[in-house]
Amino acid sequence: MAAATGAGPGGSGALPALQAALAAEDAAIFGYGVAGAHLAGVSQAAAEQDWTGHNRARDALAAMISRLGAVPAAAQAFYQLPFAVYDAASARALAAYLEDGVTRAYLGVVAVSDPGLREFGALAMQGSAGRAAYWRGSTQAFPGLPASALLPAGPASRS
């Protein structure tokens, strides 16, 4: 699986990949607003910190897209939540869900041909995967990768 095709400024598929990352950041900003309302104390502070981080990432992506000569896609006024959020547990689950979406979006940036953008996408994935692990309470073996991208594998050689 390799996301993002088509040549253009910034390398093959750069603009669509950056726009997709921007859309994921916008969704995360909206979602953290919902999640934060159901959290308190340390968790609420973490949600606020993450909300701020996503705003900064949104601004950075919008600037990158503008530098490539395109118009950054506008955020939606409303986002359909994937499930009902009514308490701290569902709020934490939403935060993990949002971060997974952001990680998947930056995975598309890693597939573009520009080496600098690949590195940018990979480092952004580390941030969102780390936040997802915090909210989920566990790590994942392949953050962002769809199951279809994994090959049937025998047991690894034991070292």
Add this chain to the structure above:
Amino acid sequence: MLLASATTLPLLLAAAGCRSSEAFAGPDPLAGPPRPSPDVITLEAVIAAESNLIHLYKTAISGDSRATAPLLTQHELHLAQLQARLTGVRGVRGGGEPPGARRVPGGRPPGPAQLRAAERVSAADLVRQLAGVEPALAQLFASIAACHATHVAALGG
């Protein structure tokens, strides 16, 4: 009937006045095995690094193996995916301690701090490899690097 062995074939070709490369439409069988592609070379280096990490985890003494066991399992999943991409390209080395396995000075098994440091180094190394590989492999490396980064926090970093 004349039978040509691997030894006599070059002599026969020379006697016939043609080079071995002209006698076959396909790859020259006398030129040795084909060079591995850059992706394969990178993949082999990443596999060696992942094997090292697994070795490090297995030799680590941790006060809480419940914390490190899931991380080790994830590294083994990484190794299996990486090796699956080499299957059919080259034989995959079997078990045993990986060559050049990291050893802790003084012979003491690594603790959480060493594991965190190794995870950080591995994540950074994977990101450095992204520029030279095809997109799907870059995505696998980036995903594994992201996992390694989450391990740093899981180990108390």
